[in-house]
Amino acid sequence: MLKDNLNTIALFGGSFDPPHLGHKTIVEKTLEVLDIHKLVVVPTFLNPFKQDSHFTTEERFALSKELFSIDERVLVDDYEIRQGKPTPTVETLRYFQKNYNVAYIIIGADNLENIEKWKEFEYLNTQVTWLVATRAGYEIQSNKLRDFKLLTIEVDMSSTEIRNKITKESLYMSINEMSVQDRAERIVTFLDDKKADELEVFNLDEVDYIAKRVVIANAISSKHAAALADQLKKELKPLGEEFLHVDESDEWVVVDLGDILIHLMTSEARQTYSMEEFLVELSAGKFSSPHII
DSSP states (O other): OOGGGSOEEEEEEEOOSSOOHHHHHHHHHHHHHOOOSEEEEEEOSSOTTOSOOSSOHHHHHHHHHHHTTTOTTEEEOOHHHHHTSOOOHHHHHHHHHTTSEEEEEEEEGGGGGGGGGSTTHHHHHHHOEEEEEOOTTOOOOGGGOSSEEEEOOOOOOOHHHHHHHSOHHHHSOSGGGSOHHHHHHHHHHHHHHTTOEEEEEEEOTTSOOSOSEEEEEEESSHHHHHHHHHHHHHHHGGGTOOOOEEEEOSSEEEEEOSSEEEEEEEHHHHHHHTHHHHHHHHHTTOOSSOOOO
């Protein structure tokens, strides 16, 4: 089959130990800037330059499938895992070249320092355009690459940092595997990344209220609050969160997840309605019956 008749793809390989927001951002940005039919994510069985991995191959593959289920053009493939051994990128390339026009290989800027040590690097270098995701603290050593494009990534959290900050259980994206507190913290992390401000979580486990957690965040404007709500739905629904109701006004958006309420407000509305004062008094048991806010 002629190469021109094949679907064009980009390959994104890695340990994904675990997959995280930085990886997801790379995938999303790649789909924005490249004219491709598919982006194929290929978790390694074991990175050739590492002795072991923190998570099992099954866990890393399952986590990758959940995290990257953001677009029908993204395919998570277990080719390297099925090999049962470390697989050089050149072998993966040749495997996918049988059925696709592999136009791009996505790498992080941290890979460039030793990329010439990759098996058959010279061959790889003639076959693809490299898409290099920037990373703080790493220079782009472009003299090693025949053809490349830069992908500017502002999120810069390594897999090691992720493992140190959250538990293994909280990495599983299904809400059935997470406590309500973990879910609330994930919402706060997401909102913070989207430029929400003055984020607070109120624990209402000990009082009779319609939710177990209330998250409050300042939005820049009513338009920003609505956009945050839309992004929350896009990100969290695939992970199992059920959006029971979204109520929008000129200065306030309330997202009802059942056991979690999210208030996205302008700073003026937050001051006017004294949300923190109400929730502090509620959590202290000063109200004998639930107040709906």
